[in-house]
Amino acid sequence: MTDLPPIYFYLPQKDWLDNMPEQPDVYWEQFGQGIYSWTLQTYLYLKADGFPCTLVGTMPDEGIIIAHRDSFPYKLRPTPKVLMVCIKPDRNPHPYAQLQVVQNPQDAKKLKNSYYITHWRQPGLIPRDPDRDDRFENIGYFGISFNLAPELKAASWSKQLEELGLNWEIIPKNRWHDYSNIDAIVAVRNFQQQDYTQKPATKLYNAWHAGVPAILGKESAFQSERKNEFDYFEVASLDEAINILKRLRDNPKMSQKVRENGQIRAKEVDPQSVLMQWRRFLSNTAIPEYKCWCSLSSWRQSIYLQKCFLSIRVNGLKNRISAFR
Secondary structure (H helix, E strand, O other): OOOOOOEEEEOOHHHOOOOOOOOOOOOOHHHHOHHHHHHHHHHHHHHHOOOOOEEEOOOOOOEEEEEEOOOOOOOOOOOOOEEEEEEEOOOOOOOOOOEEEEOOHHHHHHOOOEEEOOOOOOOOOEOOOHHHOOOOOEEEEEOOHHHOOHHHOOHHHHHHHHHOOOEEEEEOHHHOOEOOOOOEEEEOOOOOOOOOOOOOOHHHHHHHHHOOOEEEOOOHHHHHHOOOOOOOEEOOOHHHHHHHHHHHHHOHHHHHHHHHHHHHHHHHHOHHHHHHHHHHHHHHHHHHHHHHHHHOOHHHHHHHHHHHHHHHHHHHHHHHHHHHO
16 A cells, blocks of 8 residues: 555544553443544554554644544644544534544435444444343343433333333443343334434444344434344334334244344444445545645635635524524
């Protein structure tokens, strides 16, 4: 690989921790935070695959700089020999970054200069214990409690499951990687119709890799991945969720079919697949864009920055007008 510009993954020095892993796909609790799950994890996978890149704690003055939205200062502007690639989770895009990486294909459709890349699955994931066979008892939610529908946090929900012979647990963060004793997941943010176009389908990817059925809300990321009825079960009410759990409990063959289908789908979003997406993006998009940016005259670069500044002012005005309505 020749004639490559320097490629950096930027994680501010204040966010460097003593116990950061040196290899990808290992359990590390801090991978629950976006700056690590995106920036550090992507760097580790590319480095292990031999792709030339460097993790830095201070901002370089030349090259392709890739960073999470929370790591790029709001007023940071690209200099004449810097291409900013913003990893944009469920945030507003960075106003000056030339490229944005998003985690939902629907987000890429509405945001200029954005590219969808599949989010990594849970690193160090422990799948469901095959010795559980056809047992269907333990139902879990893997994620931040704040993002779970209130109905699923109510005591009445736990009681309903208990009456079905099922155990419900909101899994603590230090066990988000461990599905060994789980028979299905339920993850619904809101039982009303919601697109959540900035959210990823990570919970679905994890379920496929873990070998457990997933009962999920109506989210665009999940819907974008759906190919058949066994990929996941979409629900819009507590009653629908209960009915799906009953079917899975009473029909071991259906549960087995879902698990087998998950094994097939998991291959499409495994770390090797995501790694190849990153390699293609850097080679086919970021590097040519960097060379194009560096070849622009100072006047053309200045015009780009002025357009970004005007966009900030216009959006700020729109937000103030909306606040008074």
